[in-house]
Amino acid sequence: MKKEKSRQARDEFISNRLLPGVYFAFITACGVLGGFGFALGRTKKRETSTKLTQQENATKLFNDGQRLAVRALRRASIYSLTGVFSLSCLLWLASGRPKSFVEFRQRVGSWLPSIKSRKSKEEEGRTEFKNLTELMQYIAEEDEKLKNKKRELASNVKDI
Numbered sequence: 574m575k576k577e578k579s580r581q582a583r584d585e586f587i588s589n590r591l592l593p594g595v596y597f598a599f600i601t602a603c604g605v606l607g608g609f610g611f612a613l614g615r616t617k618k619r620e621t622s623t624k625l626t627q628q629e630n631a632t633k634l635f636n637d638g639q640r641l642a643v644r645a646l647r648r649a650s651i652y653s654l655t656g657v658f659s660l661s662c663l664l665w666l667a668s669g670r671p672k673s674f675v676e677f678r679q680r681v682g683s684w685l686p687s688i689k690s691r692k693s694k695e696e697e698g699r700t701e702f703k704n705l706t707e708l709m710q711y712i713a714e715e716d717e718k719l720k721n722k723k724r725e726l727a728s729n730v731k732d733i
Contacts, residue, residue, distance in 0.1 A: 604657045609649030
């Protein structure tokens with residue numbers, strides 16, 4: 574009974590707290606990387622530089638590169654934060670202004686097709702093992718079962 578409650582609490586934590594956080598962190602990271610690349614490309618395109626061959630000009634080149642990177646990082650931050658914020662607001666408005674993340678998830682989930690599990694709980698198999706030896710034994714037994722099923726199917730096909 575206690576195990577079930579702790580499992581349910583863990584599952585609720587994962588579905589209500591962890592997954593939304595990971596989702597938004599992933600979207601933000603993609604936005605930051607995309608914005609940084611976009612800003613770096615645009616800034617690099619605008620910058621015109623001459624070939625610097627002398628030692629005294631090497632420090633100028635280093636400072637120009639540093640300024641270029643800082644400017645690109647600033648622009649990338651602005652682009653990514655604006656993009657993530659506008660995308661989130663657009664989805665929130667399109668879903669009818671839900672009051673909680675659970676409601677938002679249900680509304681957006683209703684737009685997507687459902688994925689049904691093919692396996693029943695009996696076919697799922699074991700998930701917890703005491704040690705590596707027990708795991709390897711289980712894998713060997715499952716492999717034998719599959720081989721036997723294939724042999725039976727092959728013999729049934731030959732009989733037909």
